[in-house]
Amino acid sequence: MLVFRRVAAVMVVADDPDVSARWWADVLGVTVHRDVAPHGAVYAWIELGGVEYGFHPADDERNPRGASPVVYWAVEGDLEQALESLLAVGCTRHRGPLDVRPGRRIAQIVDPFGTVIGIEGR
Structure with missing residues (x-):
């Protein structure tokens, strides 16, 4: 039986x-x-909360732009504050904030490179 334990890595x-x-x-x-x-392509990544967040070169044949999943990052504190912080550094609103259930809100932003990122919090 296949058991998923946690998100290990996300490729954008x-x-x-x-x-x-x-x-x-x-x-x-x-x-x-x-x-x-060897051919010069760079794969760059950051690690946060035990998850590798990687950036892979776009390739129209195998990794076309827009093929990335939307990953939701939990934020500490108020969702609106996190959203405003991201907008202040160059992101744009994509969707939300939305109340998905009591005590849980989500929003999506687009980073300066076109990647849609989800955030969730209070």
Whole structure:
């Protein structure tokens, strides 16, 4: 029987993985890690809460733009404050905030690189 335990990694397709990873690292105060393939492509990632959040080079054949899942990050404190912080550093509103059940709200933003990110909180 297949058992999922937790999210281990999330891959986002990006035009410039290094730039995307550095931007998110600056916003979240974490370190960027990177691998460079023999052909020069960069896979860059950050780690937060035990999850690898990776930025993979866009490839129209195998990893087209827009193929990324929407990942929801839990935020500490008030959802509106987190949303305003993200808007202040260059994100735009995509959806919400929405009340999905008592005590749980969600919103989606688009980062400066076109990736839709979900946030959830109070």
